[in-house]
Amino acid sequence: MRFLLGNSLAPENRAANYSTMASEVVAATAPKPRGGGGRFCTICNERRAALKRPKTLEQICKECFYEVFEDEIHRVIVDNHLFKPGERIAIGASGGKDSTVLAYVMSELNRRHGYGLDLFLLSIDEGITGYRDDSLETVKRNEIQYGLPLKVVSYKELYGWTMDEIVKLIGLKNNCTFCGVFRRQALDRGAALLKVDKLVTGHNADDIAETVLLNILRGDIARLSRCTSITTGEDGPIPRCKPFNWALNLLFTYAYFKRLDYFSTECIYSPNAYRGFAREFIKDLERIRPRAILDIIKSGEDFRISTFTKMPEQGNCERCGYISSQKWCKACVLLEGLNRGLPKLGIGRSRGLNNERNKDTKETNGTKALQSKQCGTLDF
Amino acid sequence: MACNSANCQSGCYGDEHSVKEDDEKRLPLPEYGVSPRGGDSNSGGLCIKCKVNETIAATHPAVTEGGGDRGRYCADCFRSNFFGKFRFAVTSNAMISSSDNVLVAFSGGPSSRVALQFVHEMQLKAQKNFDASRDRQLPVFGVGVAYIDESTIYPVSSHDFDGAIHQMELIVASLAPPAKQFFVVPTESICSHDFAAGRDRLTELVGAVSDITGKEDLLAHLRMQSLQKVALENGYTKVVLGTCTSRIACHVLEATVKGQGFSLAADIQYVDARWKIPVVLPLRDCLSEELNMFCILDSLKTVEAFQQPRSGINGLISSFVKLLQEENPSRESTIVRTAGKLTPFSFNRIPEVGDNDGHLATKRRQKKYNLKPNESLPPESYCLICNSPLKKPKSTNSNCFHDGKTSSGIYASTCSSCQYQILPKDPTSLENFFSLVPQSISALAKDSRDNQKLLRDQIQDCLLSDSDDGT
Numbered sequence: 001m002r003f004l005l006g007n008s009l010a011p012e013n014r015a016a017n018y019s020t021m022a023s024e025v026v027a028a029t030a031p032k033p034r035g036g037g038g039r040f041c042t043i044c045n046e047r048r049a050a051l052k053r054p055k056t057l058e059q060i061c062k063e064c065f066y067e068v069f070e071d072e073i074h075r076v077i078v079d080n081h082l083f084k085p086g087e088r089i090a091i092g093a094s095g096g097k098d099s100t101v102l103a104y105v106m107s108e109l110n111r112r113h114g115y116g117l118d119l120f121l122l123s124i125d126e127g128i129t130g131y132r133d134d135s136l137e138t139v140k141r142n143e144i145q146y147g148l149p150l151k152v153v154s155y156k157e158l159y160g161w162t163m164d165e166i167v168k169l170i171g172l173k174n175n176c177t178f179c180g181v182f183r184r185q186a187l188d189r190g191a192a193l194l195k196v197d198k199l200v201t202g203h204n205a206d207d208i209a210e211t212v213l214l215n216i217l218r219g220d221i222a223r224l225s226r227c228t229s230i231t232t233g234e235d236g237p238i239p240r241c242k243p244f245n246w247a248l249n250l251l252f253t254y255a256y257f258k259r260l261d262y263f264s265t266e267c268i269y270s271p272n273a274y275r276g277f278a279r280e281f282i283k284d285l286e287r288i289r290p291r292a293i294l295d296i297i298k299s300g301e302d303f304r305i306s307t308f309t310k311m312p313e314q315g316n317c318e319r320c321g322y323i324s325s326q327k328w329c330k331a332c333v334l335l336e337g338l339n340r341g342l343p344k345l346g347i348g349r350s351r352g353l354n355n356e357r358n359k360d361t362k363e364t365n366g367t368k369a370l371q372s373k374q375c376g377t378l379d380f
Numbered sequence: 381m382a383c384n385s386a387n388c389q390s391g392c393y394g395d396e397h398s399v400k401e402d403d404e405k406r407l408p409l410p411e412y413g414v415s416p417r418g419g420d421s422n423s424g425g426l427c428i429k430c431k432v433n434e435t436i437a438a439t440h441p442a443v444t445e446g447g448g449d450r451g452r453y454c455a456d457c458f459r460s461n462f463f464g465k466f467r468f469a470v471t472s473n474a475m476i477s478s479s480d481n482v483l484v485a486f487s488g489g490p491s492s493r494v495a496l497q498f499v500h501e502m503q504l505k506a507q508k509n510f511d512a513s514r515d516r517q518l519p520v521f522g523v524g525v526a527y528i529d530e531s532t533i534y535p536v537s538s539h540d541f542d543g544a545i546h547q548m549e550l551i552v553a554s555l556a557p558p559a560k561q562f563f564v565v566p567t568e569s570i571c572s573h574d575f576a577a578g579r580d581r582l583t584e585l586v587g588a589v590s591d592i593t594g595k596e597d598l599l600a601h602l603r604m605q606s607l608q609k610v611a612l613e614n615g616y617t618k619v620v621l622g623t624c625t626s627r628i629a630c631h632v633l634e635a636t637v638k639g640q641g642f643s644l645a646a647d648i649q650y651v652d653a654r655w656k657i658p659v660v661l662p663l664r665d666c667l668s669e670e671l672n673m674f675c676i677l678d679s680l681k682t683v684e685a686f687q688q689p690r691s692g693i694n695g696l697i698s699s700f701v702k703l704l705q706e707e708n709p710s711r712e713s714t715i716v717r718t719a720g721k722l723t724p725f726s727f728n729r730i731p732e733v734g735d736n737d738g739h740l741a742t743k744r745r746q747k748k749y750n751l752k753p754n755e756s757l758p759p760e761s762y763c764l765i766c767n768s769p770l771k772k773p774k775s776t777n778s779n780c781f782h783d784g785k786t787s788s789g790i791y792a793s794t795c796s797s798c799q800y801q802i803l804p805k806d807p808t809s810l811e812n813f814f815s816l817v818p819q820s821i822s823a824l825a826k827d828s829r830d831n832q833k834l835l836r837d838q839i840q841d842c843l844l845s846d847s848d849d850g851t
Contacts, residue, residue, distance in 0.1 A: 292638070
């Protein structure tokens, strides 16, 4: 994989950051003769510059920015052999800026470069009033705007529970666990219903960097070895790719200039997510050293992790048939907990005050040693 | 993507501190009776080990450090437990043998103070055994202490400086018999034999680095060079660092954030033998808060005059880890444990002794402590600045693209992190920088320049021009 550092684009157009970044960055840049002054785009020299690339302090116009950005994504797609002509591809669409830009760029590039792909929008309705129902409206508009057929899969129809109902039962602790696990399976099931060959998501470099950090903080060496790959789940039900894997968070800038229709509110149930720690830290880090985001991903790719620890044994869930390394897949374990009114079932090893609940789950759940057993062949 | 933790593909629980458990920000836990390993809140106030003495929380109410152990152990049991960790690290990794001369790096802070204390106690015990034994077969290992004086870079008033050095001398003197030599090594001594010239060179060298984090890291590398120099020149065979779990946790994140994921495993093991004098970390399993508490309990004097707060990225990470640790007292351990699962390098073990007995002893030790025999090949090259193992480029073709900027062998022989944050950008400054770099570092450069020529010959066909900058 080529490390596209030299081509990375300007981060979000936040004026406050430029002055703090300037000192670090000016020292780091190779001096380039800027004959045309600060006014005109340094690439085409025709149009007025609209934004700065901090790495090179080049000023470029909107059109060149689009071109550079879209071209970079095209190269990632081609260099990593992400798609084959004739494939049906589902685009994970939440209505947020990442997936909106993804949908837009994918359909643009598909047309422009003749990828020959059949594109679909796949959206998950977690059942969060005031958040998801609004963003779903955005996706429905995207369906019309981009001409891509949309399929919506809801937690209610898949699992019998909405996130609103789940949060009512378990509160604001661990709710992100439920949502994340359910969404993963929901996307796979939706993809299966659409009969697609691959799923693409709009995870960008910031997200991957956060994930690398999280996996270090939480001791998950197996995930650490997989999370930087641009394509994952190739031996699972449906491979997933992340074309924005190395794209710094310019999606906001792109969406802003292109006036793309997107929904930009944080999930109302997420304030306690552990990922928040990593996200805050990365924001601070980016202010000191913008390239650190890509450096984190590079570290993630370079970690020397023995191949023995990479993959847990793949099997199938006894209850629903979904891919699983345990007897029951995580979604089924969590659902069981919800249906029995045992909100802690499947939520890690209980600590201190929860000793009784610990005993409860050991007695009631049908699968033996679910709590204590580590993953398959992992070398702990 | 707002909290899209859609990573769980299988029922993977991750490690002991389960993935799912940590999907929330936890509120700060009450101090008394909280243990990272399950909640046995000790309401009796008695040590859970000996069940006789009162816990530290009871006998030393003023002590706020130490986390969960305060509410579980009495001072004696904590002490013996703590020393036990040290001793286990030393024996299972064969850190110190009877023929060794061990140099303890002393900064004045609590970690190195404890390292010094424990090494001394071990030496004392060995001495007693020697005196008591009839045949006097096993000699006692020697111990020296070194403080690296960075006052050229971080100026201290001469009054404070003299006072602090005097305190250190007193500390070392108090740890006798057996007597220990104490070295104060100014960093500039590695730049030149002449102190004045060395000072100027050092100042210029460090001044050439514009990045704050790079500066701090460069000084750390020079610190190690200084330790190596004093150890080598005075016949020491091992260097002991007081690096603790907390420090390593920070280093894990620092390396990750600087793109040094490949070489990270090299820096965080018990043993680092890529240096001329192998470096050992016997306090690797001790948390800084435990070390702080230990110093208080045992009234170990520390010298704080030279402690520097970390700045730049290192400072940011230091605060971040502190925040995480407050939120969950086992976070530092988890970070180090995760990083401990990365594959170490061939030099992360004490080099085997030549003779047959030594070989057998190694095999026994490996078997006893369940260590895996290390079969990996040594890395081909190391970074000229930080000595980290360099990842081999995938093919010589890739050098055609990345080598375009090099004006000498320097770029090919440094890691990307040092290239970015330490080395000056333009060729003339770079050459000048390298002329200032201490001998031991730049001596390696000569070899690499020869290697560079060889490499160049190999890739001749894909170069566009004769000179490296394309003109």
